[in-house]
Amino acid sequence: MxxxxxxxxxxxxxxxxxxxxxxxxxxxxxxxxxxASDSPPEWPEFVSATPEPNGEVPQPTASTVWLAPLDDGSCPADHMIKAKESSGIYHVPDGRFYERTNPDRCYATETDAQADGYRRSKS
CATH class of the missing domain: 1.20.5 (Single alpha-helices involved in coiled-coils or other helix-helix interfaces)
Known part of the structure; x- marks a missing residue:
């Protein structure tokens, strides 16, 4: 060709x-x-879902159920449950690793620790 x-x-x-x-x-x-045009439709006007501030400071609705550990790393006598934030685990006084755990938070009851998202130590 x-x-x-x-x-x-x-x-x-x-x-x-x-x-x-x-x-x-x-x-x-x-x-x-x-x-009709090839351009995309215009976005609707943005409406904020958060209310406008009115200058009032909200009051706390519930008291804190945990305490910080004492200076020596132990928990106060009325908040004996030790919770570790990095692991998400709490330890009870008769637990295997209770003595060697340095807590981030101390709780009065297991229910309080569970409500904050911690789970009980398996040993």
Whole structure:
């Protein structure tokens, strides 16, 4: 095949593709109707879900159920449950690792520790 025939075939192919694309674009324009644009629709106005501040300071609704450990790393006598934040585990006084645990929080009851997301030590 000669180079002229090859050039004519390429030109015919490109013209055919351009014609097909033109027909598709015209069909899409007619289908969308007048005034339709290719730009995305505008975003709705932002409405904040948080209420406007009114200057009042909210009062705490519940007291803290845990205490910080004493300076020596032990828990106060009325809050003997030791909780470790890094592990998410709490230790009871008769537990295997109770003595060597340095607590981050001390709780009065197991229920309080569980309510804060801690689980009981397995040993």
């Amino acid at each position: 000669s180079s002229t025939a090859s050039l004519l075939r390429r030109t015919a192919f490109i013209v055919s593709i351009a014609a097909i694309l033109g027909v598709l674009m015209a069909w899409r324009r007619d289908r969308l109707g007048p005034g």
